[in-house]
Amino acid sequence: MEIDTTKPHIGRVYDYVLGGHHNYEVDRRAATEIMKLVPTYPKWAKLNRWFIQLVGQQWSEAGITSVLDVGSGLPTQGHLNDYLPEARILFSDIDPVSVIYGEEILADKPNMRYLQADLRDPSPLLAAAAQFFGADRRIALGCIGIMYMMDEESSRDLLRKMHAFCAPGSVLALSFLVPRGASAAHHLNSAGALAGIKVYPRTPEEMAALIKPWKVHACRPLAAWLDLEDFLTQEEYESSPFDMLGLIAHH
Template identity: 80%
Template sequence: MEIDITKPHIGRVYDYVLGGHHNYDVDRRAAAAIMNLVPTYPKWAKLNRWFIQLVGQRWSEAGITNVLDLASGLPTQGHLNDYLPDARILFSDIDPVSVIYGEQILADKPNMRYVQADLREPSSLLAAAAEFFGAERRIAVGCIGIVYMMENDHSRDLLRQLHSFCGPGSVLALSFVMPRVASAAQQLNTAVAPAGIKIYPQTPEEMAALMSPWKVQECRPLVEWLDLDNFLTQEEYESSPFDALGLIAHH
């Protein structure tokens, strides 16, 4: 796998704002540029990470034994493997840095594996998942922190292929960005341009239509999921052109 450290990667930017160490100077510069326009970005990143932890806790309590996680980043402390140590978990990411370090972190866990995958072309990911899970298709899918960086056609295709791959009883956890003002997409994309990505905000209704035939069971702002209504100050919330939501959907 080739690692290009001349261009920032949003996963490594995310790692940096969460206090991680698997990032490069180019990622730190991109993070600084984003925070210059969206000072609350580290708080939104933390909410997203905490939602992963909440989902892991819920899945553990529900006795989940098979997990497919998308755009995983680094499975360090507080990731799904901490909450589901005995589950079979297939992690994935497009970033080779995450894959290389992820493989090292999971080296002594035969029930877990990390693969490189481009979610815009999910066939290789699903082939790896078919090999990993075998005939067991009752799977919990983590799709947290990724679809709002994918064009709608790619998101729709990915989610439909995942639904076809998974069997009855499967569940999906997903986070997305909801616009609060008409110019939300423009403001967000100006902010994240240094990281080389685009953001695609969705209303809850648009998101539900995009992910059909998955059926949305619960959909709420991340601060509500996490019972952190005062995490953002009133000024921070009102100055933000978007809100971050999480949902749980069933097969």
């Protein structure tokens, strides 16, 4: 796998703002510039990671044994593998750095694998998942921190194919950005461009329509999921061009 260290990658930028070390100078520069436009970015990143941890804890308590996580980033900083150590987990990401380090982190865990995958063409990932999970298709699907970087067509195609792959009783967890104000999309994309991505904020109604035939079970702000409504000050929240929501859906 070739690693391009001349361009920032949003997964490594995310790792940096979480306090991780699997990033390059180009990622750290991008993070600094993004925080000039969105000063609360590190707080949103932490809320997103804490939501992953909450989901992992809930899935553990529910006895989940099979997990497919897409756009995983690095399985550090308290990822699903920490909360579901006995589960079969298939992680995936398009970033080769995340894949290489992920493979190293999971090397002593035969029940977990990490694959490189482009979610715009999920067929190779689903083929690997069919081999990895075998006949057990009652799966917990993680799409946390990825849907706001995918356009409508790719998102709909991914989630429909995942629904067809999974058996009844499966569950989906995702997070998404909700625009706040008329200039929100422009503001977000100015920041996203610094990490080489386009950002797609959506309303809860738009997201519910996009994920069909998955059925929304619960959808609320990440701060409400985590009982951290005061984590962002009123001034920080009002100045943010977006809110961040977590959604749980059932097959």
